[in-house]
Amino acid sequence: MKYKIIADSGSNVTTLADTDFASVPITIMAGGKEYIDDAALDILAMTDELRKLSTKSSTACPNIDQWLTAFGKADIIVAITITGTLSGSYSAAVQARKQYLEKHPNAQILVLDSQSAGPRMQLLLEYAAKLFAANAPFNEIESKLTTYQQHTELLFSLESLTNLVNNGRISATAAKISNMLKLRIVGTDTNGKLTPVGKARGQAKAISLLLKEMQAQGFNGKKACIAHCFNETGAKLLSQKIKEAYPACEITLTTTRGVCSYYAEVGGLMVGFEKQ
Template identity: 40%
Template sequence: MKFKIIADSAADLNEFEGIPFASAPLKINTDEKEYIDDANLDVAEMVEDLQNYSGKSRTACPSPSDWKDSFSDAENVFCVSITSALSGSFNSARIAKEDYEEEYPDRHVSVIDSLSAGPELQLIIEKIKEQVNLGKTFDEINKHIAAYKEKTGLIFMLASMKNLANNGRVSPFSAKAAGLLGIRVVGKASDKGDLEPLDKCRGEKKALASITENMRKLGFVGGKVKIGHVCNENAARTLKDLLLSKFENIDIEIYPTRGLCSYYAEKGGLLVGFEKAGAI
């Protein structure tokens, strides 16, 4: 096996066609139950459980051995992780890389900090596959992906920020705004990979309009868009129609988020990954 892509489960992918692929699952834990973010997880049930749970919850990243075991016997491995600002998954993958390359000096591992989550990881993974299929070398692919990452973005809409606040990802003060009187928080993944609020909108309709306008401000003029939703397909479809009415040459995919992204985005949330002008 020459090339393989490994992504942690923040990519919302259990499988990926066209190239050897594996997912390294994160875990969501409460004092009562552990949810492993793999193909067996009932995401809707987990979301409902956590909505009704009043205790503390937390996440756990894949261990270095989880990452390394996924490498199999690949000569060239690309690991794509959730932003290092939200998880230790990136650091675990780096330890796995060091162990693997020490054990097999003729093999190579690239660990890519997405500085993002969900649909933006999918854009990166698709681009890696494209470059592999074009016959590019390991070093050429790394160079191309570093440039491509500068031309992608993530924007989100959240109806609740309880889990983010409880895990220290946002301040409790910021979290209080979401959900009050129908308020939706619209924000983006910053250049440092943390969460940057952009707008507070009363009602979903205004939030979707804000997403569209902020995508334009961030450099979207057309291209690939991936919309991940947490039990909110209607909002995802409304956003798709809105984008199609405002922009040309768009390739939009809608999908339900998996466990980790559903945990942080919470019920009703949207995550939107998109290409910016100049993405190749």
């Protein structure tokens, strides 16, 4: 049996240790230009260019053929997508599953809408890889992974809201007020939607608020993944604060790829974590 894990680039993940893994790119479209979120994308150049724009921008999901290509010839497949409220990636993957099964009727495929992005998706991918390593049967993989999803969460802290305005996710007035007051927005992914939960003046206060919200949402102190968009200082400070409260916590620091950098923008922090 050949196992394979696939995710769109909203996960920030490019490789999984000892696992057959593929990343399918999402495309960011802004200023008449397309940024394909693959290994060749220059994230710094993209974020610099996007900061200069005030026109509408959007993202395009991977198409069905891209998902089919990623499936390869695997027998057991887990495909995890960015939340369906931000992208049509989940729908495309579901259609690819249908077409794949027509030609490979004995294959078993789980397509999971993460209802999230970035580091929460990474937690799901790493858990799937553990199940694969244990040679778990498909039914067990499906059951345990969907259960595990209910015990994970995502929080984020944003310094800039420009792209969310240009993408039509929030109002320009709300963003202008936040920028004027130098506020960082702290939010979560309630049912797959980006939902603000608080505001903080400055990074230090935002990080304290992040940890407070993690605890309020039932953080179990065992595992967290922090992704940052050119904000290593903030990521390390958040990691330090978590370690002070939960010394045994397993923490991974990563950088955002294209689509998460598009939404989080420079200075942004995202933290995925396990909860009770």
